[in-house]
């Protein structure tokens with residue numbers, strides 16, 4: 057690779073093994089800009105542990121990505137992976153109604169991983185955190201025999217409006233989403249089709265590139281969760297495994313049925329249909345994962361925040377005619393939605 061040739065010509069280390077741990081950490085620290093305004097009590101990377109100056113209940117979450125399983129190097133850069141692993145975690149803080157404040161990051165990689173990939177990853181992670189006003193507090197670096205794995209633990213705080221759990225949906229609520237669904241799945245679809253030699257015509261190339269960009273490095277508004285809490289959201293999560301599966305999660309823990317609204321979902325799918333066909337488009341909206349927009353229920357349409365789209369309604373679990381309680385279900389066109397989305401252990405890699 058020309059990049060490696062240049063590095064070798066300048067006498068720079070090309071792999072993590074050549075650079076060594078202290079060299080790697082020096083390069084990483086140089087790329088971690090300030091995320092939020094640090095207080096005098098705050099201690100960031102470089103000491104034995106971080107000190108995070110926040111008050112009140114702390115929200116914590118963690119999420120990891122593995123090369124070959126959660127990303128492919130032929131499709132995603134290190135920068136993309138850095139953005140994506142931060143987004144996944146901060147969306148989970150937001151989905152609780154919280155405000156993300158800091159992250160810890162772990163990189164586990166073989167010694168032959170290129171320094172340029174690791175620094176690209178660090179820059180993606182750092183920029184995503186800066187954009188969200190979140191501090192990179194610290195982390196860990198370890199070696200593996202071949203796998204590249206990245207993991208982020210995110211911390212956040214609650215606002216005065218408290219937490220929003222998955223279990224608060226009630227019959228009569230409306231179901232709403234904070235942004236469009238299907239972009240990540242559409243991007244993944246395009247990447248697979250491009251591997252097979254197909255790419256949309258020039259007139260659709262820009263929007264297609266946007267979807268691919270969103271799939272590889274998703275970016276969402278992490279302030280929407282606390283806004284939804286302020287608006288009285290009763291149940292909420294982020295769409296990480298597909299609308300069907302994630303709506304089913306709300307239905308099950310809230311013990312309700314959910315009817316998805318065909319016209320609003322078809323409208324969402326129409327932007328993909330022209331490029332990818334109507335069947336793929338609908339599938340991407342209903343079951344595409346890694347969207348990270350928020351899915352929430354509200355008491356009525358007047359309380360749904362501006363910019364959100366109502367895509368369904370909540371009702372009591374249907375009783376069978378013999379009186380047996382039926383299981384909470386997500387309905388599409390009056391029938392149980394069958395294709396429920398991504399499962400880490402059932403679905404094929406990437």
Ligand SMILES: [Mg+2]
Pocket residue numbers: 147148151293294295296
């Ligand atoms: Mg989540």
